[in-house]
Amino acid sequence: MTVPLRRLRPSLARYGLTAAMALILVVLVAAPLATILIQTLQSGGGAWADVLASRLSQNLFWRPATNTMIIGLAVAGGCVLLGGFLAWLVVMTDVPGRPLIAFMATLPFMIPSFATALAWGSVFRNGRVGGAGGLLEGLGFSVPDWLSWGMVPTIVVLIAHYYALAFTVIAAALSTVNGDLVEAAQMTGASRKRILFGIVLPVVTPAVIAGGSLAFAGAVSNFAAPALLGLPVRMQTLSTRLFGMIEIGQTERGYVLAILLIAISAIFLGIGNRILNSRRSFATISGKGARPRRFTLGTMRLPLALLAWTVCILTTLLPILLLLAASLAPSSLSLFSDWTLHYWIGAADPAFARGQPGIFHHPQLISALTTTLMLGAGVVFAANALGLLIAVALTRQKVPVLSNAVSQLSFLPMLLPGIAFAAAYIALYGAPIGPLPALYGTKLLLGLALTAAMLPFAVQTGRATVAQISGDIDEAARMTGAGFFHRLWAITLPLAARGLAAGLLISFVNVIGDLAITVLLYTPTSPLLAVLSYSYASDGFHQFANAVTLVILVISMLATCAATLLRGRRRQTFA
Structure with a gap:
């Protein structure tokens, strides 16, 4: 029995979209996790023995x-x-x-x-x-x-x-x-x-x-x-110990x-x-x-x-x-006296703050601010674009077994510790893969890891938004000959715009405040704001760390307020 081509095309399109999303999720989520397990076993399990059953295992x-x-x-x-x-x-x-x-x-x-x-x-x-x-x-x-x-x-x-x-x-x-x-x-x-x-x-x-x-x-x-x-008092947790192992080059122990x-x-x-x-x-x-x-x-x-x-x-x-107060006071012993704006806008002075200029006079801050905003925008757009496609595949174009795998993989990053997820990305993409170069120390690696980490938020927002759009509208457009991407651009995106924008802003807040992933994957020549704040605090420059942290908070609160306003308008639209 011959199946008409026009009846076969919807099935192929449905299978193709879901399969493409599954492949992307394997690359972004499953493959890095499998890699760290494989690398810890390649040396005969020596790293496992060192971590669990050696004289070093206690520490x-x-x-x-x-x-x-x-x-x-x-x-x-x-x-x-x-x-x-x-x-x-x-x-x-x-x-x-x-x-x-x-x-x-x-x-x-x-x-x-x-x-x-x-x-x-x-x-x-x-x-x-x-x-x-x-x-x-x-x-x-x-x-x-x-x-x-x-x-x-x-x-x-x-x-x-x-x-x-x-x-x-x-x-x-x-x-x-x-x-x-x-x-x-x-x-x-x-x-x-x-x-x-x-x-x-x-x-x-x-x-x-x-x-x-x-x-x-x-x-x-x-x-x-x-x-x-x-x-500072040598209290270690698994996350700080993992960071220490990766930082000193003992990667296999870090992966364990x-x-x-x-x-x-x-x-x-x-x-x-x-x-x-x-x-x-x-x-x-x-x-x-x-x-x-x-x-x-x-x-x-x-x-x-x-x-x-x-x-x-x-x-x-x-x-x-x-x-x-701590970003203005020369000493935290007296937070509310002798305030100065030096830690914000002061020029370098050898007699003050060990010669460190204010954060807005420091080229590293400007670089970190630019990188954070650009990377944050790129990550949330990429994550929400993937989230929308996954939401459409799961909501409108279900495929037995494969759709369930896509749903599980898209939610998995929510359950993974950020610093462990970053270690998995180093394990897979830190070295060359065939003709592909090593990505360790590049912004691309950091962007990929953060995109994968934001997928659970993007997919859930996308599913909630797409579910509110009647499937009859999409089906009517398909009957007139409109292709999948044309329907997505002309119908789904305009109707879901406000809900997706609110989810995008919330993802942006999570990206710019993330330290667990970025502390392992940031580019040394251009750190992100969160890493810069942590570096200042680690070096004892607490006023500068506090000032950078306030910059992050201001950006976060502006994005949060914008998301709240969009959600409020969206509720009025659907009321």
Whole structure:
């Protein structure tokens, strides 16, 4: 039986698009990960033995792994408690100022973790490990080492950074709790405590586990906070140890650490999924409509509101104000006196700041700013273009098995620690591949890695946007003879423009604030802003580091505000 060519073409087009996306994802995601595993096995597994079972293994893996686990579990627990508390206040109580508290509670994740770490150092740093002390030491307080450096400040900084994730997930789950359950319990005389722990908490268990898992994965892979607050006292985590191995040329050991770091993240995410799957049902939404029920806080209304506002201010406004003061003060011992603009616009002076000019007089800053903006724009456009094509393939042109593989591969970078992902790119593309030259130390390698890392955000944004466009419009255009790319350009892009632009801006914020990937892959002759800030801080030039970090924050906040405005207009358009 002969199949008509016009009936065969749609199938070929569908298969071709999905297959092309699968091939690109193999190149960007699967191949680098497979390469690091292969390279660690090529030498007979010697690198594995060195890391896991040698006299060096205690310092190479076991102690950093223990520190990583402690930080990950503590941050996950702290984020669930803090984010869950704020989510409960905003969604289920009559606390005043709920919308503004909800907005403030989502901002910390937009502030790079190294910014919060620098702000912590401006207040709590002591001079026992070299360099100047912080504000408290300048006021005459003796700040203990455990509060200045190491495990405790790293955990606090990471909780302040990641609790926004737990808040967002738990708040979304609490908003779906059927108010009839709460009302029925109140009618039987159940106390507020019994309702909270007996009804509300069990039904939002999936969100609690998801929020804790996201915070854990972020904490164990974070490089900036343990590097700035832990390395001065030789506290190593897997991410900082991995960076050290790559930096000194022990790449195979670094790749082993990358695989182990990925495995730890995967194991704990798998445990969370297993716990969720073991529960029979979390259903709280039925076919009947139900009004939300809010707890009346009574005399605790104002104290709890004050507590919520204190948390929000300490994790959003205060770090920014401290960074601003620390970028103007000659000494962090006295943050609010003798301010000077030298660290911003001053010319080089041998008698001041060891001859370092202000950041806007330093050619490296201008180069880093230009490179960051251009690379960020290029990465987000490439990632969102791929994300849109993948979204179209998954939403409109499904292919059995292959579509599922594309979906899984596009989401995989979300689960991978950034610094381990960067190590995988060095393993595959750091050396020549046939006629292709080595990309190590080039902007192209950095751009490819960041594009792959942004794909989960781009694909999810693309799928959500494409799903709102009726397939009948595309089918009608196809019937008139319009080709795939013509339909994409003339129909899909205009209708999805605002949603895609909002996703593009959010991806841009993530790119310019990324340190875990860029610290391994940046071009030495032209570092990015995040790497420049880290380099200044590592060399003891904290005022310059704070100033560069504020530049990043200003760019991030402008992009975030633009994304918020676009989303607001998009909601009005579809209302």
